[in-house]
Amino acid sequence: MSERLAVKKTYKLYIGGKFPRSESGRSYQVADAKGNFLANAAYASRKDARDAVAAARKAFPGWSGATAYNRGQVLYRVAEVMEGRRAQFVDEVAAGEGLSRGKAEKSVDEAIDRWVWYAGWSDKIAQVIGSSNPVAGPYFDFSVPEPTGVVAVLAPQRSSLLGLVSVLAPVLVSGNTAVVASSYERPLPAITLSEVLATSDVPGGVANILTGRLADTAPTLASHMDVNAIDLTGAAGDHAHAAELELAAAENLKRVVRAPGEEPDFTPEPGLGRIASFLETKTVWHPVGI
Template identity: 70%
Template structure:
């Protein structure tokens, strides 16, 4: 037998090394607390991998990690946040082929269409990175008042945001909902698409090796309804994006649970992912802080400049 034929036989006989996916919480990769996994298939029904099935405990742990990271991330300069997000885009560009393959398998797209989706997602990440130090000029204001005062309004991040990623758009939709949340200084607990979680889980590997502090983004996979319920009711979650809650009854129940501590809620709505995203998602999870400051001496004359 020739060496070539023996090599071919060995290749045919060997078992492939299948990847084991994990959650991403607090900058680390834990297994699901329950040890559960679920099968992920491609658009044709072929098995791709086992993904971790997060539990309520995993959701609570992710909120704790996001809260711990919030102070440092919100307190970082907008310029620094922009630099970190841009670095993530550079790393995504380096793994473009991997994400294109995962998107093609998840969404049943051709290689060229999947690559176009990934290119659009990376471009969108860069776009949001550029907004980090500009949104204050758009959302802030100097307010005219009757008196010798400056009255200034400036945007501040809301806090911990639970994000339900779109179910159908596994990467472009994911970037479209996640990037604006962290660009504006919030921290995120991301619930990946239940049907196509692999691009989100691969994104967590990029985040872990970037300059993004651990806990700023936490990625959970599993049954959307199971994970979203404790997040919507959690008293330390400040806002929730319901984009991935496709079932109307589920969205209504989550919104009702979110009302307990007056969470900001972004309701699910049809989105044209190919269109200019605008600033809507950048301002969705921002609070406005207004301060008064005297313009000068407040003595008897009351004059100022």
């Protein structure tokens, strides 16, 4: 009796809650750390990037308007659903990053726990960085954080899941919507994560995930006038490219998280920096009197 022939998965883009192929019709071969073929991933075009920005903008009012409690519940749900697909993530991270099974497990567990950590911040960040301001006059004055809008995220190239979660979750938790350009060589965990997002009560368009070359998508995202902020972490180590993107981002004064000299270790607990990078502060004055 012959062995059952496996059904292979098609890895696609994630835009507006749907899984389209690239409009360019192109794909590229993804290999594991040893060079063996794993899959054909969609090769996102500039048009795909623009579509993703449009989807993120459309999702912004609903997601930023949801209660912090609700957003926290949804992010926690992402962790729950990821936990259920832990084995699949471990396979993909082990293959893509060339890690031992044990190390891949640790990395995946940390990624799941990172969603939980950020979920808890949803209804606390305003309590920690907001303020009531004792102005010298008969006014009640307070400052609250608000999400900045649509955030483009160049995900880390090496840490394909933990790194990805570490840059995506802090964008989403405060109510921003995101367009993520995933790791070029290790895109599979990103696409599997998009399948988790699609089944975790995250509204379509809140997170959009593109696979392909940064050279194609990043300039479009950096220069897009409807993108409010960009995280250049995925361009780590390529100072010239990062500088070009930063220059393009200056056109509409995007908030920029600069590319580090080399990709950081995402294992330690993060601080508030990434959440705070994608927040605006709104201050309200109101007179006090009879």
